[in-house]
Structures are given as structure tokens and as C-alpha cells.
Amino acid sequence: MKRTDIENLETKLLLDAIYKRYGYDFSHYATASLKRRIEHFLNESNHDKITETIPRLLYDEVFFEELIQTLSITVTEMFRDPFVYRAIRGKIIPTLKDLPFLKIWHAGCATGEEVYSMAILLKEAGIFKNFHIYATDFNNHALERAREGIYPLKNARISTVNYQKSDGETSFSDYYQSKYDSVIMNRDLKKNITFANHNLVTDSVFGEMNFIICRNVMIYFDKILQERVFHLFNDSLSIGGFLCIGSKESLQFSEVYDNFEEVARKERIYRKIR
């Protein structure tokens, strides 16, 4: 057996142990990227072989949380891909604006930067009270940071540039206070946001939504898991509701594709029509 094959076997054993002990199912994650993250975890935790971590993972829940943080990609930024937010402002909000109440699901929100971006955007569109954002992730640590809404000051420059490129109406600095080396998002932005744990792999529909945003999450899934998630989104969206996925992801090959029409191609925005 070659080294690579042994490592693949070790990975399988690890994922099986995690699933049986904690219920997190990574078996339908794209493996190449997962393997890089597991290697990173080995380096961080001073282990040489994947299987060496299994006994500790089974008994030590804190150690397991550390693994989860490594396995989940939380890289994001405010108004990431500003052209997408420009399209949301121009093509989605005008249609949804007059609904009596607007429910938005941000699936895989990581540390929450893009959730605050959405709240800012809705505020600027004049939708103050009659909306709610459900921001979910399976990584509790990331969710906690999202809830706090405190981000490194060094990211403020890129946030400001992105905000301007997204056709922001005022100054990004209106939405936070800086303290030491951090920026603290304004409290009023959080009022209509619920941060909650939800795992796209195992959890189901929890409400009827008008807009679902899930970007750069499904690129880590294989076709089978992607299809599950597309069905989940299809079942969660009301007719006329919108779906926005990552700009390198595609709905085109899904069974539910026929239920949608394309609203903006490059921005990967779709509308549920049946």
C-alpha cells in the first residue's frame, strides 16, 4: 500500500470516528481540501499521523472543537465580491422590499461579516424593522464571533473598499466603532439577526424564506451533498424567493434547476418560479 493510500485510509477512519462519536458527517466533503485541513490540524496539534489523534478526539471534546474549527473554512470579509452585493441591491431588494415581512437565511455564515453586510444593505434600502436574518453555521466558535460582531481593525480598509464598490450609500465607518485594534459593529444592526447552529449536512428545513444566501460553502461538498443542500434550499424558499450562491458554484446540474430562473448569471442569483 502506498503512503497516499494509507493516509486516505486514516482519513476515512478519522471521519468515521467523528461521525460515530459526535454526529458530524464529513463523508461527502471534497477530500483534497479536507486533507489539507487535516494536515494543518496535525501540525497545529503536534501529531505525526492522522490516526494518532483519534483516541484523544474520542475523549476530549475541547480537542474536537479545535478540529471542527480547522475543518470549517471561515475565511470571509465584509461585502465579499462587491459586485454580488451590488446585484442584491439592484435586483433583489427592489422586488422583496414591499413584502410585509422579509425572511432571509444566510447558510454557512462563518464569522458573520457578510451577515452584517446584508443588514447594512437592508438598512440602506429603508427596510428597518420588517425583516429577519437567520444566520447559521455548524461551527460554534465562528458563530460566537459572528454574534459578537468584533473584527480586526486591519480588515477595515478592505471592508471600506468593498462597501464602496457595492454602491454603499454613506461611509462604512458609520456602521462601527473602533476601539484599540478592533472594530465593533453597531448594536442596532444585530437587532434583526438570529445566529444559530445548523448543519447543512444533517439538519433540515426550519422555516419558509424569501431569500437564501449560501456562498462558497457548497464548493467543499461532493455532488451528492450539493444535491441534498439544493433540495433543502428549494424546499425552504417561497415561490418568488431568491437564492444566491458562490460565484464559482453552479445550480445548473441540480434536479431542482427547473424550479428556478436565472436573475444574474455572474452573481449566481436565481429566483424560484415554481
Add this chain to the structure above:
Amino acid sequence: MSKKNGYKAVVVGVSAGGMDALPRILKPLPKNFPLPIIIVQHTHPSGDDGFFVRYLNQRCKLEVIEATENQPIEDGKVYLAPADRHLLIEQDRLLALSTASKVNHSRPSIDVLFESAADAYDSGLIGIILTGATSDGAKGMKKIDDCGGITIAQNPETAKAPAMPKAAIEACEIDYVLPLENIPEELLKLTRKVIFTSSLNQGDIS
């Protein structure tokens, strides 16, 4: 799979100077080139819109496409990493993308592509490192070498930015250090050997 059983894929890493270097590698390759060529060219995160794909398509015979997630890899096609995404290769030879943190200050990173490709293709991989001002790709070249694949580096003296091929040459025993114009020729030689060996296996060599 051993060396004599033939090569399955070519991976290329290039940074500063790639606009000039890549067409010079790809242009001489014929339309029936038998392997897929998978490329990471460092670009500006927002330098998207398929410009580079069009640029290369206008200059070479092989079809150049931007890599998408879960895409099956086909022989004779050139896949280019999209801006601001890592490009990886799955064990079952599908392309995969990732938005994970930059590696060597780069996304896409050459190491990320090369290391995952070495996992997927083992000794059936040909790795090429070209001009560039960083050391990205050196670790990846070492892994390709460790797995028994073929490593080719542009001769740093002929590179617009010599740092990247230099770093690779320092990191491992490179099989071929060549000026740009000799690389396509070497690729054709290596892949012709593939055709020869496979026809030998079928017993129909005349």
C-alpha cells in the same frame, strides 16, 4: 502505477512573467496532446472575467477553460485556476476549488494544486515550474518528486523572474532544467513514450 506505465497529467505553476511564458509553452503542443494540463497562474484577485482564458485560447491549439468545481478532467484540455480560488485535484480526478486562506501569500497557490495533484496522480504526474518572483510551488515540486513524478523547471537564467524556478531547484532534484522553448519538446517526448509503452502493452507494436 509506475513511471513506465505512463503519465496522466501535467501541472504548471507560473507567476510574474506568465503572460509571455505560458503561450510559449502551450502554442507548440498539438490538438491531440494526450494529457490534461492544469495551470495555476498567480493573478490579481479581481482580475477575473475570463480575460486570461481568452488570451490563451487565441494563442494555442488546445482548448483552454476556466476550472470549475466538481469538473471531470479530460485529456487534451487546458484548465486554468480562477482568480481568488485555490484549485485542487480530487482522488477521483475531479477539479475542486477552495476559498481557504492564502498559501504563500497566494490564492490560487501552486503548492495547493501540486500537492493535491501528486496525491491524485502519484508517479503519473509531470510538474512544471516557470517564471515567478515567489517561492510558491517549491514544496509542491518536492512532493511530485517524492511520489515519483517528473519535475521540470524553467532555467532561472532564462526566466523573467528567476526566484520561483530557483526555489524549486533548491527544494528537490529536478529532472529537467530547461529554457522555455525546450519544454514543449520535452513534454512531447515524455508523452510519446507513453503512447509507445501502451501500444507495447497491447502487443501491437510493429
